[in-house]
Amino acid sequence: MGTTQVKQKVFVANFAELPPRIGREIVVDGLKIAVFRLSDDRIKAIGGACPHKQGPLAEGIVAGEYVFCPLHEYKVSLIDGKVQEPDDGCVATYDTLVEEDKVYVLV
Template identity: 75%
Template sequence: MAMTTSKQKVFVANFDEMQQRIGREIVVDGIKIAVFRLLDNRIKAIGGVCPHTHGPLAEGIVSGEYVFCPLHDYKVSLLDGTVQEPDDGSVATYDTSIDEGKVYIFV
């Protein structure tokens, strides 16, 4: 029998309160998650801790579909969580939704 795991829908913020390219950190079950509103108004959520030096990715600089770790400029994709070469590593990614003006992530 296959097991299905349902994801928890977690409220992040009202969409209008999220500034473009400014990260917001939330903690769910002890896990830090960085949530971003891109210039095209898509919402992206990734693991909030850089795999290199554990820098707070929510405090990083967003450029296009990447965030730069504020500690050592590791470039992390907001689409798939991978660190751009020549560096390596990755962070988790999370599905997001906007429902009636509210931003949610699924964990």
């Protein structure tokens, strides 16, 4: 019999409190997650630590669908979590949800 993992719905912030292209870090059971509101108001969430030197991705510069790690400029996709060439690696991605102007991450 298969098991279904029940995802936890974690509140991040009110939508209006998230400025576009400035990340917000949340910590869930010790796990760092970086949440972003893109220019087109989509909400994206990825693992908060850069695979290179664990730089805080929430503090990076956001351009289009990418964030640049503030420590050494690794370019990470906010869509699939992949580090872009010439570097490599990836971070987890998380589903997000906006309900009644409240932003949630599903963990």
